[in-house]
Amino acid sequence: MKSVINNTIKLVSAALLAAVFSANVMAGNYGSKMDIVETAASNSDFSTLVAAVKAAGLVDALKADGPLTVFAPTNEAFAKLPAGTVESLLLPENKDKLVQILTYHVVAGEVMAADVVKLTSATTLEGSDITVAVSDGGVKVDNANVVTTDIKTSNGVIHVIDTVIMPKG
Incomplete structure (x- = not known):
C-alpha cells in the first residue's frame, strides 16, 4: 500500500511539473527564444542547477551554439543527495x-524524446556513457526518471530528471 501511495505521489508530482512546463511553454516563457541557461534560470525548480552551473564556470558552455541535450535535475533531485553534498560541491x-558531475548530464547534439527512447546509452560531455532504459512507458537515464521531455531551447533541448546522476569513475 505504501508503495502505491509513493508511486501515486511521484506520478502526481511529475504531472504537476509537466503541467507547469507546458503552461510556460504555451505562454511563451520557454522555447527556442531562450538558451539552455536562460530557460533553466527562468524556472525556480532549477535554482540549484543554475547555481551549480555558475559555480562550475559552465554558463558560457551551456549558452554556446550547441546543439546540446541536458538531462536537468530539479531542486528536489539535488535535495536527495546526502546532507551537505551540494554545499560541498559548490566550494571553489x-x-x-x-x-565532472554537471557535464555528465549533457550530451552533444539535440536528442529529442523520440530519439532517446531508441537509445540504450549516450556519451556525455564528461566522456562516460549514461545508460538509457525504457520500460512501462517511462524512460530512465542511469538511475533517474525522465519526468518532462523536449523543452526546446535556442541551443538544444532539456529533459527534466528526478535524480542527480553521477559518473561511474
Missing part, C-alpha cells in the same frame, strides 16, 4: 568534481 576547491 571542488570545482573539478562539480564540472
